[in-house]
Amino acid sequence: MLAEIITIGDEILIGQIVDTNSAWMAQQLNSTGIKVKQITSVSDDADHIIESLTLAEQRARIILITGGLGPTKDDITKFTLARYFNMGMRRDQGVLDQVEAFFKKINRPMIDSNIKQADVPDGCTVIPNKNGTAPCMWFEHNGNIIVSMPGVPFEMMYLMEEEILPRIKKAFALPAIYHKTILTAGLGESFLAEQIMDIENSLPPSIKLAYLPKLGQVRLRLSTSGPDEAQLKEEVEIYARQIVARLARYVVAEEDVALEKALLDLMQKRGLTLSTAESCTGGFIAHLITKHAGSSAVYAGGAVAYSYELKESILGVKETTLAAYGAVSEQTVKEMAAGAIAHFKTDYSVAVSGIAGPDGGTADKPVGTVWIAVASKTKVVARLFTFGNKRIQNIERSAMSALSMILNQVKEDTN
């Protein structure tokens, strides 16, 4: 079963927002056994929306559309759908009640454009949107299903989980899709491929292997589809086990998780705690960790010590160290890590100090120079990294390197 996603909105095509909806929807569809054939982003332009929809209907049986349902003038999706399906518009009492209730709840007056939210093409099934005022519309056309949802992520997510996916599952009898992801860190994709070339060549045509590199990590993903999920899993796992055994040194997790989640899981299993002492990463490592539910079992907290003063007052870095070696130095970053262990009373800590850029570089410490230290109660290890000249990338790569360093240290200490 194939699906396509069409995202509508000028804001996507001028790059003002990153389309995060499609990736999330594609994940949900995949785990339901539906393959996404194409993701198309088009502007709020009726002719172009109709062209995209016409083509999508030729390639796939499920078309999920997001965006262009707001109460303002530039939102034309529902009128365009009415034109595409040759339908008139009707005012839906259910949506109107919903909109009225919504405005009552947030205690704000309802204006004319809000009332017009209740107008829908007269041949669609309206699916109530509990989190907003734009209706979700379900169309059946030539045996295909076309659904129009709001583009606001949490409204779309709720509708997908609670309404759309259950209805799609009912409407079609779907084959299973099975993905197995192996997360590795520390070796580039071409070297990984070289090491497992014989295993890759022995894969049956029904199993696909993809290499997904990202910031020092490579995900190896084995995929297959068929009628029987248990059998798919069994087939894929035979090859997955061979790959994991071959690449053991570099394997961080045998599931598709973020690097920091693999670290949290490992530390939680070992009953270990962690704190952070960040300078150039500015809280990004803390954020990566704490965005995961349950991180408080491992993570106590940390400092974002951007200024010299905070490095001294929160982390106990010595003024003489900062004066002699500077903030971006092995000595300082080791004192930061040791200070975190002492002040935050955790089993491990990680400290990062570097020059993220674009300014602040010098001849001997150019932008991209980053020191990272990992401390346990018995030792402190530091490493120097040299990244590029882009601030955001330096922050991300520093964070990923820091997470890899803790992960390796914990593996080494507890094996």
Added chain:
Amino acid sequence: MLAEIITIGDEILIGQIVDTNSAWMAQQLNSTGIKVKQITSVSDDADHIIESLTLAEQRARIILITGGLGPTKDDITKFTLARYFNMGMRRDQGVLDQVEAFFKKINRPMIDSNIKQADVPDGCTVIPNKNGTAPCMWFEHNGNIIVSMPGVPFEMMYLMEEEILPRIKKAFALPAIYHKTILTAGLGESFLAEQIMDIENSLPPSIKLAYLPKLGQVRLRLSTSGPDEAQLKEEVEIYARQIVARLARYVVAEEDVALEKALLDLMQKRGLTLSTAESCTGGFIAHLITKHAGSSAVYAGGAVAYSYELKESILGVKETTLAAYGAVSEQTVKEMAAGAIAHFKTDYSVAVSGIAGPDGGTADKPVGTVWIAVASKTKVVARLFTFGNKRIQNIERSAMSALSMILNQVKEDTN
């Protein structure tokens, strides 16, 4: 001049990665006066790539393709392009030298699949990729320009900035595009639209107004295109000034900046400093601030105080306060903010404590309950927010609300 973006990779269609490249490329193209007509994501499937390219060439004159250029088996883009353009493959000596130099620099042996990176369709112009081993390929076809780039963001960005855009500017004579964005916070899009309805109705057909809502902020974007940039700007600014005057209370910035950047700019102009004391946002506010170059002029640092112990030891929250009212309470969040002012010695601080979820909620403090306090040297103000039950959204909304609260407080104190 119209362009299209085609991103190739199974990882996009199964939702394993979010396509951030397209938004960035679209921004760059827009500022060069090129409109993006469509963004298409397809899998590593030769027939589908060719279908997308054929259709894109019918709609646009510039096609930018990313992805599928890695050294592994699933990367088929360059072979597919050779087929599409009826070209053979040749080994490019320049790319081979580049690849050899790259592996020498990172001090790793080169394997067969790396050498094959130097194979390109024989009718393309090769653009050297200084940051990786995949070549960038430039094709001219029926008066159109088709460029294939690696999907690794920093490789693609460097190539776009340094090579592709300058060459495109040379190849075509392009009209200017002018966007003016007004960032507002604190009022929903339909209410903003109601307040400026007369201005919106008076816009000439050449100027488009779009509402872009996101996490408590709405961006109003006026767009137009034409031959003379100075004139476009002049025309748009007439209406922009009217809108800004009408919505003054809600206007945060008259440019397309992130909320935290608007805050940093305002505080820097006023010579003020800021610190953070985060619990449920877990470093996300610090990260939002420090991802901006130059943030150290305003931001001193802060604490991520996830545990009770760290709330006491770093921020000086009283044990009795935590025991009597709990971590998520007006009393605690006020002490956190006051503690940040006292310990981190800044003019303002913001503190956040809440239940991000999915667990940890109680009957009187359900998931989504968040207290935020803003402190200056003379006062501490706290507000209770009630968000939903999604962890990431609660973190994001808490951070945006915190930034809005500081912004309002600074505006109020310094007006």
